[in-house]
Amino acid sequence: MSLDPSFVGRTYPPTAPYQVGREKIREFATAVGATDPAHHDPEAARALGHPDVVAPPTFPVVITMAATQQIVEDPALGVDYSRVVHGDQRFAYTRPVVAGDELVCVNTIEDITSRGGHGFLTTRTDVRTVAGEPVVAVWSKLVVRKEA
Amino acid sequence: MELPAQTYRVTRADLVRYAGASGDFNPIHWNERTATGVGLPGVIAHGMFTMALVGRAVAGWAGAPDAVVDFGVRFTRPVVVPDTDEGTEVEVSAVVKETTEEGLTRLDITATCRGEKVLSQARALIRTAG
Numbered sequence: 001m002s003l004d005p006s007f008v009g010r011t012y013p014p015t016a017p018y019q020v021g022r023e024k025i026r027e028f029a030t031a032v033g034a035t036d037p038a039h040h041d042p043e044a045a046r047a048l049g050h051p052d053v054v055a056p057p058t059f060p061v062v063i064t065m066a067a068t069q070q071i072v073e074d075p076a077l078g079v080d081y082s083r084v085v086h087g088d089q090r091f092a093y094t095r096p097v098v099a100g101d102e103l104v105c106v107n108t109i110e111d112i113t114s115r116g117g118h119g120f121l122t123t124r125t126d127v128r129t130v131a132g133e134p135v136v137a138v139w140s141k142l143v144v145r146k147e148a
Numbered sequence: 149m150e151l152p153a154q155t156y157r158v159t160r161a162d163l164v165r166y167a168g169a170s171g172d173f174n175p176i177h178w179n180e181r182t183a184t185g186v187g188l189p190g191v192i193a194h195g196m197f198t199m200a201l202v203g204r205a206v207a208g209w210a211g212a213p214d215a216v217v218d219f220g221v222r223f224t225r226p227v228v229v230p231d232t233d234e235g236t237e238v239e240v241s242a243v244v245k246e247t248t249e250e251g252l253t254r255l256d257i258t259a260t261c262r263g264e265k266v267l268s269q270a271r272a273l274i275r276t277a278g
Contacts, residue, residue, distance in 0.1 A: 027168075027169045028169045028170065030165075030169070031162075031165045031166045031168070031169035031170070032166065032169075032197065032200035032201065032203070032204065033156070033201070033204060034200075034203075034204055034207070034213070036207065036213035038213040038214065039213060048212070048213075048214060050214065054213055054214050056200060056203055056204070056207070056213070057203040057206070057207070057216040057219050058196055058199050058200045058203050058219075061170065061196050062169075062170050062171055065170075065171065065172060066171065085223075086195040086196070086223050087222065087223060088220065088221065088222045088223070088269075089195070089196065089199060089220065089221055089223075090218070090219065090220030090221075091216070091218070091219045091220070092217075092218045093216060093217050093218065096214045096216075139220070141222075
């Protein structure tokens, strides 16, 4: 079943706030080998002008991957997740994510196309603080491979 | 201008650690049976793990952990990680493409594994010190 292009432009309700923890940033930074002290030591982060430890640039995917389940699991759209592979990924920052942020995601379906039996689903997730300050916009293109 | 290439070793242990830290527990990133069952040559790295390694290289070139303004990649080929102590290696290189009107630096990035490109359209826009 191909993806319904009429879903393009659909925006989903904001997700529940995600509390960015200092230990989560440290854990993620360690897992990707990011050893810069600003990811681990609040003093080092403050020296760069941040209120607390700074997340590495791909950290928001921890939040947005969970948030976009809203779309992927939308029964009306009908994505078969077992056939999904990651196509593209992009982050456009207003400012880095820091420990202490409380972040809300708003998901929009930006594009749906199909080619050669494969479906292509582009989502944009606007990540903002609970106060409404924009932090980062995150785009993912998922490829729903055709059934063999 | 070419920036100095960075090489990162990737083992199965790295993938397990990344799965835990990121919450992406898709078994194709740790279970050989699942990976080969869906037609992959073996366990593959999370695309987002490869992108994170590129992010490390970019931060290193920028000389700051908070320099990335815009960062995008396309995943074109999986990074296959064998079940050995050595695992595999990802090499990341880049050229400085331009300085934008806002004073930001645009990088065109290449990431390879075993001599083959694993990303395309990999680009970063960074703030540079000074």
